[in-house]
Amino acid sequence: MTENTGKVVSVNGNLISVEFKGVVSMNEICYVKVDDAILKSEVIRIRGNVAQIQVYEMTNGIKCGDAVEFTGEMLSAELGPGLLGQIYDGLQNPLPVLAERAGWFLERGIYADGLNYEKKWEFTPTAKVGDVVRAGEYIGTVPESSFLHKIFVPFYLLGSYTVKSIVAKGEYTVKETVAVLVDGRGREVPLTMSFKWPVKRAVKCYSERLAPVETMETKVRLVDSFFPVAKGGTYCTPGPFGAGKTVLQHTTSKYADVDIVIIAACGERAGEVVETLTEFPELIDPKTNRSLMERTIIICNTSSMPVASREASVYTSVTLAEYYRQMGLHVLLLADSTSRWAQALREMSGRLEEIPGEEAFPAYLESYIAAFYERAGYVRLPDGSTGSVTIGGTVSPAGGNFEEPVTQATLKVVGAFHGLSRERSDARKYPAIDPLISWSKYKSVIDVEKLDFCKSILQQGYETSAMMKVIGEDGTTLIDYITYLKSEMLDAVYLQQNSFDLVDANCGTERQRYVTDRLIRILGSSYSIENKDEARSFFNSMRQKFIDWNYAEFGNEEFKKTETEINNLYLSKKGKLAQPIEELLKDGVQ
């Protein structure tokens, strides 16, 4: 550590100015010494011999003249085995460890190591003496959860190195030297199983970035079929309060078809984190038969925790995501909510007295948001395997108005937009993604033509219902009325999904395809129906049957029985498939 110190010259909230003597770099970490503690801080602006630093803690009690010690390091995450299942704050302090040391409250100035330094891991070397290695290649593995955790040559090493020595298979802690590398000039670099990486820099140790084409199953019908997300892609979920953003993310974190889920609870309620903490260890991941917690990392910086570390928390999360991606795994990062992160930027910008942009957000808001989402991606790694980081962020627009700067800046850079609407959530139509405004650039799990047909039904239904509001039900023709009922049915049985029901919430791709085909048959048929009452009662019973169907396990007795009932009901009204639809379904439905 460099012996570089300074002293406080001004205090304004969590922004402190420090006069320093030596060399200070931007985003360097420093510690402010107050009576009872040392407080971690980050340099965010340097002018002459005064550095302005944001303190990651409450600044009460700091006075002019207090000593500040600069570390020469940037804010870093510690990477190595033992990250999975952890609950961290935004600075990668494990919260259970803090609770052991400080009790009920998050007392300031108490920090803990991100990894357990005592625990021994079973290391199996894969490199041998004489091998030439580069940053991002691995020299061994340890088993972690259901994966082989790769032990990398640290990402910050430049150029190529020769393995001088490597330990035999055995149990080591993350701090023991497991290998020694030498560079071209004969300098030795000892390696342990962990290393640090500055969180604000993207990890780029991959051979190439590929286009995100593989759909990431979330088991949410409205997402996978209508507004899909690709592995390595990005999406955002803006919505007013109470529209169900967090419930939707919570469901996704449970059922998404990825290897690892990182939940960044950024500036939101502590209660929601507690819910995850209580629930996840009990749930079993069907893919690995292990507890869901073992594939999850929670980074929580809830709304009452200091605002500067809220800003750091999204970077810490994405760094951990990139680290596991380097092992050839598919990682999903869920950030709730990016608006709170943007607000943290706004608070600091205000204290720095920068010229405000729209709604007082700083002018660099857009580029920061873009840079964050750009850290997602599907990549080919040095060893030829592929891995991905998918980022899904919620946005909490003020007043539920999507015209505000954070939503707009986010929409420019994401690949899918799931706009939640107050109208749908008030009507208890969950997930409340509004099908008329949302979009996705990724590939759906169902065929494009079928999807287009379903969307056209929704659009026609919407138009008819708008018309009906003006001219009343009586003035609507029977044909229009049936179209309206069809769109209502599609909405009720396919778009809406009960995230609290174990079967309905977990609707896989195969089932989605199977159900859509049957649904299209019903939506694309004409019926011998005499009047509106008959039409309404027919579609009501059809809807009820489909909902029952959604609750039945795919392919079991009850499922088949309900399917037969649906078919009988269809035949009872002499359903006749329209020609173009028949074409659409030619490979499916018997």
Place this chain on the structure above:
Amino acid sequence: MGKVYNRIESIVGNVITVKANGVQYKELAQISTRFGKSLAQVNKIEGDIVSLQIFAGGQGVSTGDEVRFLGHEMRVSFSEDLLGRIFNGSGEPRDKGPALTENLKAIGGPSVNPTKRILANRMLRTNIPMIDMFNTLVVSQKLPIFSISGEPYNQLLARIAMQAEADVIVLGGMGLKYDDFLYFKDALSKGGALSKTVMFIHTASDPTVECMMIPDMSLAVAEQFALQNKDVLVLLTDMTNFADAMKEIAITQEQVPSNRGYPGDLYSQLASRYEKAVDFADSGSITVLAVTTMPGDDVTHPVPDNTGYITEGQYYLKGGRIEPFGSLSRLKQNVNGKTRKDHRALMDAMIRMYSSYKDTLEKKNMGFSMSKWDEKLLRYGELFENKLMSLSVNLTLEQALDLGWDILAECFSREETGIKSDLMNEFWPNK
């Protein structure tokens, strides 16, 4: 101890600056003016220029007044003696009792470690059917009461204070009308709840800075009681006044405003208070109910909007009733499955019917003819509003559920309610 300064450099609104050294951020000072002594708090230090916000306000402060730094932050005395007492935003008694100075605790402390919280899972009974039955309040929940000036929100709070199953009640009043303050005092002492209540009251005529201290004082006391294994209910009214006080100070100090003049950290400021709501693992709890008046009945106004993102639902108080539609208790499903087995089904059915009633009412107002079914709904709506929604109704949850069945039976036949048959067999009233 305590350095004394006799030269005030500037006075702007409620904020003064003094040249001083060795002063701590957020430290308290005492300023002696011709009108008496007042506390002041450091809120900015720039070199040797220290800014302080004066609790009693800047009026009449002279450049020659004495400023004495006290060397500590804002604190509140904590002991059982607090119960039954009334204080102002500086922690001084508002009643005739003695000042309390023992066992001082810092206010606005750090947040609870999320791993030390437990999942909210206990119902907090209030005997108000629109709460207990339809949007159950849960211990450790934070809920605002969204309302409009002129609505009886303080009456509602007073009733909850008297009837809620809580060990300790902390009432924080911000910008209260003096009449309302008297009303609370009166109602609580008549209701016999005064002996378990602590009040921190700022009335509309008191200095603005004191208004900002009320939530922190109230919650610091609540936290101490909760750590002594008590279930504490904190009632705050009105948080919009608190936000406006923050706005006033921020603007005085020339901070860049973000939305309608409110400071950019409005969300964080509100959240750090609301997040004090907690159910401690192996100890007590804090439940927060806070009135937020919506200027112009506009829920997108920055204060209710930010609040909505922080809290776990909201109660809409409109037209003297808790609206069943806008209101939502996000935690109700944690508890309403284990109260009585008909609770959820009856709640859903009654709300569904009430929603149909609203549609029918609209049709009726537009002059459409009423069918037999419509007539039934109209009858139901009227009974529902008078017997359950009215704020004067005082029923236990079980009584309210029974009444709910009676109302349904009076208006509809069994098949029309859409409730599962086995519940029908058990609960449908036989007449």
